[in-house]
Amino acid sequence: MERRDFLKALGAGMAGAALLDLFSPKDLFAKEAEGKEFFGVLVDTTRCIGCRSCEVACAEAHGLPVPEVGDESIFRTLRKPSATQWTVVNRYRTEKGDVFVKTQCMHCCQPACVAACLVKAMQKHPEGHVTWAKNCMGCRLCMFSCPFDIPKFEYDSPTPTIQKCNLCWDRYKKGEIPACVEACPQEALLFGPRRDLLEEARARIYQHPDRYYHHIYGEHEVGGTSFLYLSPVPFEQIGFRTDLGTKPYPEYTTGFLYAVPFVFVLWPSILLGMGMATKREEED
Amino acid sequence: MEKGRFREIVAFVLQELKPKGKILTPFNVITAPIIVLGGILIVFRLVKGLGATTNLSQDFPWGIWIGFDVMTGVAFAGGAYCLTFVVYILRSEKYHPIIRATVLNGLLAYIFYAGAIFLDLGRWWNIFNPIIGNKFGYNSVLFLVAWHFLLYMLTELTEFSPVIAEWLGLERVRKVLNSLTLGAVIFGITLSTLHQSGLGALLLMAKGKIHPLWYSQFIPVLYLVSSVFAGLSMVIFEGSISHRVFRHQLDEEHHRAHEEILIGLGRACAVTMFAYLFLKALVFVHEHGWLYINSPMGYWYLVEVIGLVLIPAVVFSFGVRRGTSSPSRQRPLRR
Numbered sequence: 001m002e003r004r005d006f007l008k009a010l011g012a013g014m015a016g017a018a019l020l021d022l023f024s025p026k027d028l029f030a031k032e033a034e035g036k037e038f039f040g041v042l043v044d045t046t047r048c049i050g051c052r053s054c055e056v057a058c059a060e061a062h063g064l065p066v067p068e069v070g071d072e073s074i075f076r077t078l079r080k081p082s083a084t085q086w087t088v089v090n091r092y093r094t095e096k097g098d099v100f101v102k103t104q105c106m107h108c109c110q111p112a113c114v115a116a117c118l119v120k121a122m123q124k125h126p127e128g129h130v131t132w133a134k135n136c137m138g139c140r141l142c143m144f145s146c147p148f149d150i151p152k153f154e155y156d157s158p159t160p161t162i163q164k165c166n167l168c169w170d171r172y173k174k175g176e177i178p179a180c181v182e183a184c185p186q187e188a189l190l191f192g193p194r195r196d197l198l199e200e201a202r203a204r205i206y207q208h209p210d211r212y213y214h215h216i217y218g219e220h221e222v223g224g225t226s227f228l229y230l231s232p233v234p235f236e237q238i239g240f241r242t243d244l245g246t247k248p249y250p251e252y253t254t255g256f257l258y259a260v261p262f263v264f265v266l267w268p269s270i271l272l273g274m275g276m277a278t279k280r281e282e283e284d
Numbered sequence: 285m286e287k288g289r290f291r292e293i294v295a296f297v298l299q300e301l302k303p304k305g306k307i308l309t310p311f312n313v314i315t316a317p318i319i320v321l322g323g324i325l326i327v328f329r330l331v332k333g334l335g336a337t338t339n340l341s342q343d344f345p346w347g348i349w350i351g352f353d354v355m356t357g358v359a360f361a362g363g364a365y366c367l368t369f370v371v372y373i374l375r376s377e378k379y380h381p382i383i384r385a386t387v388l389n390g391l392l393a394y395i396f397y398a399g400a401i402f403l404d405l406g407r408w409w410n411i412f413n414p415i416i417g418n419k420f421g422y423n424s425v426l427f428l429v430a431w432h433f434l435l436y437m438l439t440e441l442t443e444f445s446p447v448i449a450e451w452l453g454l455e456r457v458r459k460v461l462n463s464l465t466l467g468a469v470i471f472g473i474t475l476s477t478l479h480q481s482g483l484g485a486l487l488l489m490a491k492g493k494i495h496p497l498w499y500s501q502f503i504p505v506l507y508l509v510s511s512v513f514a515g516l517s518m519v520i521f522e523g524s525i526s527h528r529v530f531r532h533q534l535d536e537e538h539h540r541a542h543e544e545i546l547i548g549l550g551r552a553c554a555v556t557m558f559a560y561l562f563l564k565a566l567v568f569v570h571e572h573g574w575l576y577i578n579s580p581m582g583y584w585y586l587v588e589v590i591g592l593v594l595i596p597a598v599v600f601s602f603g604v605r606r607g608t609s610s611p612s613r614q615r616p617l618r619r
Contacts, residue, residue, distance in 0.1 A: 112489045118427035120419040138406020140345035145489035155335030160406040256485040267474040278375045
């Protein structure tokens with residue numbers, strides 16, 4: 001093949017590939033594969049006693065600094081997950097008494113962080129886990145996009161990583177359940193296929209209609225999440241954002257992404273046409 | 285190319301690189317310490333990490349560096365695509381004298397912004413991953429912006445390359461490069477349309493974090509339109525400075541041409557700004573902005589829309605009507 005032909009073919013191939021990819025942004029998010037569905041965790045805050053065993057188990061499972069537990073005074077301030085703590089338990093004073101809420105990555109069904117990542121370092125596995133990989137550039141758009149402010153960045157390191165809950169992806173591959181779920185002495189955490197968890201959550205609400213606020217947080221929020229929550233009180237009273245809507249976050253950018261190939265087809269042809277129209281006879 | 289010709293060019297470049305005037309000029313006295321300090325800070329940032337040199341936090345992963353310097357800065361570099369459209373597509377001779385300086389400015393601006401992004405990347409050694417395919421995150425708006433950034437730098441280099449060939453006295457090469465200009469211009473305008481709006485599209489998924497007065501699905505359009513008047517304003521700004529610096533090298537006719545160019549650019553800016561205001565008003569009504577306007581953030585919104593769009597638009601219109609770019613000179617240009 002001559003060099004010229006090669007370059008032409010390369011150019012056409014790249015353009016074609018780029019257009020094809022951009023025409024189908026919807027296919028890029030992991031979907032529940034045939035016969036498979038996202039796994040998740042049901043968090044029943046009416047059962048949690050704030051023992052923080054999950055925090056300890058999480059730290060041990062992922063080689064993070066193990067927190068001291070037993071000191072109740074830690075609940076005086078609200079804590080967020082951090083680069084060294086993937087999950088934290090907070091206490092909320094409500095009309096139905098103290099409610100303890102475990103916070104970690106929600107593992108959205110269509111995660112904003114995955115849609116934001118330009119190197120696919122953030123990945124949604126068909127099993128439901130959202131994980132981070134080392135080909136990350138550290139641009140932090142995942143942090144910027146996440147509706148729950150979950151990905152954390154190691155600002156004090158020259159070789160920083162993104163730190164967040166990965167739903168114990170390594171343990172899952174070995175056939176084990178997440179460390180936090182295994183450690184919970186109250187069975188406040190339940191690991192399983194998301195559909196089963198939703199049924200279980202609904203059953204609990206029906207059986208004890210007085211104990212629960214009739215809403216499953218994560219069933220529809222931002223298009224659904226793998227972590228699902230039950231609460232005795234309305235969710236805004238225990239630190240949840242209830243204004244996020246039910247639209248999956250990646251869909252906020254699909255309109256723009258769909259426009260890209262149109263601009264790529266229309267602009268050059270219009271501009272070329274204009275350029276030819278304004279060309280004067282005496283030129284070359 | 286024969287050996288002798290190549291050696292000649294190398295000797296010529298070395299000759300050109302030698303300092304031609306005084307080294308201790310006021311400009312150098314001001315910039316030298318800035319460059320030295322910047323160099324020290326860069327080393328510090330690379331050794332100690334972002335936390336040592338920035339005020340970024342888990343709640344604010346992007347700060348002024350990206351939010352203002354890069355995002356606003358790229359809009360200010362939009363003059364190149366606007367003027368190449370006017371000169372090479374519409375073939376307006378009027379703006380031909382400033383096209384080289386504008387394209388060079390655009391090229392330099394993009395190189396600096398690429399450097400700025402590099403320094404902000406926590407894992408900068410992976411900067412080529414989206415280019416080399418480790419991996420292609422083509423569902424990401426940032427993937428599009430990254431590719432367009434790279435391609436647009438190459439496009440602007442192509443647009444500017446005939447000047448380099450001319451400087452080196454390579455007439456045959458210059459002709460070849462010149463023939464690429466129209467293609468490069470068309471490609472460059474397309475890329476600019478998409479990455480100027482794409483920078484705005486980066487904000488679309490930060491829905492819960494942006495005040496409703498600013499959040500709208502039309503952010504990409506607003507970014508694109510503002511890049512037109514921001515870019516042209518920058519051309520006026522830097523054109524005024526270089527005109528002042530090199531004024532003794534110009535004859536009377538070029539002085540007058542320069543004045544007319546500035547007025548024309550000011551007119552384009554004013555028109556685009558009024559169009560932008562109209563778009564802002566549409567979005568304001570569409571998003572029920574009046575619900576938030578009587579609040580501290582609402583006042584900031586008014587500061588932005590009135591102080592940074594309406595007043596500049598009126599100032600530009602005023603200058604255009606008087607027919608002069610200088611506030612002190614009373615002599616109108618158009619008689």
